[in-house]
Amino acid sequence: MMDVRSPLANLGLCAALLLAGGCSPSDEQKQTTLEEKTAKFEHSLDSIQDPKLRDAVADLGGSLLLLERAQAKLASKPIEAEYGEDSLALLKHYPTPQALVDTYINGLFVLRKTSHSDYLTDLQPVFPFNFNMPDQFPFPHGLEWQSVTLSNNKVVPFQPEWSETDPGIQLSPSSSNLTNPDDLTVTYPFIDGIETENKRQPQPVSLKGKVEVVVPGKVLSFDLSKQDVGHKRTDGNITVNLLLLEKNYAEIELTNSKPLAPEVGDVTPNPLLVQARDSTGQFLTRSGSINESAAQVAFYEKQLAEMQKQKAWSPAFEKQLTDAQKAFEHQQSSHYAKVYFNGLIDTLQINVLDFSTATVTRKDLDLPVLRFDKNSLEKAVQPLPMPVTVYDDGAADWLKDANLTEDQLKNSVTISQSVEDASAAHIVFDHPFTFNDDLAGSERNSSESPVTFFTADDKGERGEPIELPAEAYELNPARGTLTYDLNLFPETPAYVVGSIPLFLATVEKGQIDAAKLPKGLSLKDNALIVDQKAFPADSWRFYAKDASGNYLKEILGVSHHAEEYGTALFDVHYFYGRPTALESYQRTNLSTVQYGFEVKLDKPESK
Template sequence: MMDVRSPWASIGLCAALLLAGGCSPSDEQKQTTLEEKTKQFEQSLDSIQDPKLRDAITDLGGSLLLLERARVKLASKPIEAEYGEDSLALLKHYPTPQALVDTYINGLFVLRKTSHSDYLTDLQPVFPFNFNTPDQFPFPHGLEWQSVTLSNSKVIPFQPEWSETDPGIQLSPSSSNLTNPDDLTVTYPFIDGIETDNKSQPQPVSLKGTVEVVAPGKVLTFDLSKKDLGHPRTEGNITLNLLSLEKNYAEIELTNHEPLAAEVGDESPDPLLVQARDSTGQFLTRSGSINENAAQVAFYEKQLAQMQKQKAWSDAFEKQLTDEQKAFEHQQSSHYAKVYFNGLIDTLQVDVLDFSKATLTRKDLDLPVLRFDKNSLQKTVQALPMAVTVYDDSTASWLKTATMTEDQLKNSVTISQSVEDASAAHIVFDHPYTFNDELAGTERNSDEAPVTFFTANEKGERGEPIELPSEAFELNPARGTLTYDLNLFPENPAFVVGSIPLFLASIDQATIDVAKLPKGLSLKDNALIVDQAQFPSDSWRFYAKDASGNYLKEILGVSHHAEEYGTALFDVHYFYGQPTQLESYQRTNLSTVQYGFEVKLDKPESK
């Protein structure tokens, strides 16, 4: 059967990007209409007898409804600034798109994850770049695993899902890990009564597969603002047109006057990477995007209407739809995107991937399975050679809070409250987690801070203090919460006044040349070894740079101990690249900052 969903593959992704939250009152009518439309559509499916026809209508109709739901949700989302990183910063570190591809492929290795199961061993492919939706690896790519070789030389082929009836050893995708979708599991036959690691089973030694990546011939960057509205910009075969620029979204149309390169294949990769800055110059995070223009939506609505007129599915009708779809797509010479952001847009940065010329890189993989536990009892440093250099552009902004002031800390606090549960009403004093918090450590002692609840007077202002037993409320400075039991209050409180301790680290920074490392620090290839007696990890952090002056990305870290749950001997930090300079950060003092507050309390709902 024709896969009518293919033109709508991006909509599922778009919907996944939307943040939870209801519509504003002004959009309630739209929401109601959408719910009615959804109900009518679902009822119409009941009358369709032909299962193939019903499936096709369900797929396309469901996609159109999902798109409409996404439009309503994106348009009604409150505009609140949320900042992220430059999603294409990494490309600036490599001379060509192909150099980025080579780094991506050659930096891949495989870790065996720690497991206490007697019949499961998880394997984690580790890529040098971490991409989170919507900033997936920007070039078309595919990874196919073929087999795992075990310590007894037996080869286990990859299968797309685990089989309950297969009595042998299996290699399949991990079903339990949603954060690492590339993870694999070697499953051994289950044997009753074995509760510890089954050492007698052959262990995974190497993983085979193939990886393919298509690199665009070039990447063009356009900086746009309101003045570019209605003035298309052309560079070579690329024309970019800013159709609209509103508070929190932009509409862009891209035309590539050259056909796609043969190396791209049948896929049409997304050539547009749209980012926005607000007036502070920081990058805003995206809240979602719509990649179908009015003409595309109208075409698929027309195809849906044709489907709904049919009594049964037929090969001739499938061919008709396919031909219409191909003809329509052939006429589409431009690419459209409507991108929403979390914040007020000042300027846009649009990166265009030009696939009119492209390079296909295909590599057969035969990767050893490595084991690096976070805590190790080994006395020697295990090597992790790395043939590529990768930088971490987020480190500089992360380290900015090493010089945080009391006022900056206080001003970052947000207060929220809940009275849904009268026996555990609570107020949360929250602030963004920073590098300063990381170095503040976990041992945060503080005297009890004073808290007083008050009634409200006739004017609704703060009235008399309420005398309470000590068990009526609890202040937890470490969690930043004040919990109170309204059942133990003689009268309803209206205000609470007090202070909660915050913790601020004093941090000393120093720069160290790797040719003159002090006692307690040593470098072995790309591994930095830190003696925990000299530089304990609860108060020290180290970051590495190479000759370019950029921070190197850390691959992983291992803490070596004398015995299980025993004294830490040394930590090892592995980097993508060769460090030439270190930055050290030491917590020299930890001070308590009293955050004074007066909170007007929400009233519990009357039952």
């Protein structure tokens, strides 16, 4: 059930995650040394004859090099503020860690996804929140699917991968979907020369599986700043020591005087969750972390040196390594973390998951397969009963841009350009997508915007305007692009001056009591039904709250139509929880904001 890895494998895993974005060679000397070290290590592998020994040396040595590369990358990354959400807001909504886990399990349901294939049906398990994100709550957990029951009562067992030789119906993980890694696919046999419509195949009715989560007995929180460096903070059996707090990283040591509860088993959960705020009070996103202390790295290096002395791998040597590792781990009474953030740290919030007491929650799952298409021709509202309440902690931040100002919009624009393709050189005027953009809609008309290209004078400043045929360039306001064909220019342009329209919605906010809904709005349990004649979706948005005053998370939305590609009748929005109040947002006007620009053009590379 659980993902149990050896500490050696974890070392590589941690470093690999950090390096997903590639290596930034800002410190060339360090980079060269590391490359030389890597080349030397790879060369040394060639001299090891025993394949098992070579693999073991390659794994551990490769992990140590990966870790070193990760440290160099994190240390050399420019410090630029990037803000995120409070990743522990989730826990703050529930009285205990157990209540959070119960919500996670009881809010799980299964959707059948729309398929364009007669031989494949995708199933999507939908979780109320995702435990798989690196900054989410890392309770050790496992989910195991067992079988799918079809409409003809046939039970198809789950298999970890699709088999080309299996002639029957199969249930296996979806190989193509990276955005939903938990998706499953029911694969029907393909019979050459015989057409079989999907609807004639036995359909998936229910999905069986089991879930297991290890819940810590306590979650403690410590707020620390620069003056806490070197001063231990203790709460019961937990001691936190802030070893170092620099501009964009912190080093922390955590000690738990009690051993891990037996319920935790062989898993080593990460007990330390570190968040940072800058002077604005906003949470900074993490850029990565190193969870191996100097002592741990030194121990692994010693293990590697022992391996490299061997001529062959043997059971006795494997036992020697394992015993040494167990003895070393037994001596480690503390957990170390060096956490890097995107921005300048002002204060730290350190949260500790105390697994000295723990509860294992297990549940057998038998979930009906539901179908909710984005566009439906059904006249009736399909129920989606939901026994749990989940809040949308990002809603308030998203909605603040309802009242975006002209200056805020202009200041958010970034300009990039490319001259790699001379026939389609382009400039992109980009800005972060906001709630205001969402309400601006797709109908964006604007008058022609003037654009003039210029040469450069003797000083490299803006020179004379260049006369051009209309087909030499094209401004696309909807995409925010200016494309130009250098082959149609009589001389190479150095500057371009002009304006591009941006679109700004005027948004009116309203408050509606769920007990006094106006005509055109109705609530059916956790479903909000919106009449499209009264409140058309292109200019209205609704957000639901419950009695706590928090925004409820929307599960999904369905738009009901009179006929395919025909008039929208009503939209249905399903929530995790029962709405007691609504916030309405209506676009009352859409204005065009002219963004004036002068861009110094990159020169095309001479061939």
